[in-house]
Amino acid sequence: DADVTQTPRNRITKTGKRIMLECSQTKGHDRMYWYRQDPGLGLRLIYYSFDVKDINKGEISDGYSVSRQAQAKFSLSLESAIPNQTALYFCATSESGQKNTEAFFGQGTRLTVV
């Protein structure tokens, strides 16, 4: 089983619908992240959480919200989806405290808003 699991892997939704992307991890890491990948723009940080009670906005948080339900779970919601939110979304985790530790990624969720 994957250490970082994202569900669903693919989703097509209509404009205006609310949608939730889920992420769970078995690595025991405190830190979790949501990124968005668009062609030519790399990965942009949407939200990140350093522990269950700590949620922070990233560079492109408008139109998104998150919930850290437990150490192992971090979900991303689009309250009212719009077509320019069509993208590949990645969840990632990392250890806290050590600057040299890398991030571990899920397989991604491909979201299409029509």
Added chain:
Amino acid sequence: GNSVTQMEGPVTLSEEAFLTINCTYTATGYPSLFWYVQYPGEGLQLLLKATKADDKGSNKGFEATYRKETTSFHLEKGSVQVSDSAVYFCALRGYSSASKIIFGSGTRLSIRP
């Protein structure tokens, strides 16, 4: 704030060619530096890392040296293979315990047989 700039792609090379993908960064203090690789249809996975100046990270024939004086972390491989075709991301994590991981825009590499 911290930032990462890497060369734009796509980069197309013939098999066994020498590869360089440039990456430069802006950060205060001494960040940790990473290269990630994304194969088609997959998530990102760590390729190599370096945590202090002059460190060399290496893996699968790829190398990158942390150059503080030029704020660079260029990725190199002496002889590329078709299986190296992927998107490569340079990334950094700042020295502060509150730092998050910042990624470059990615470079798509295609290797011709």
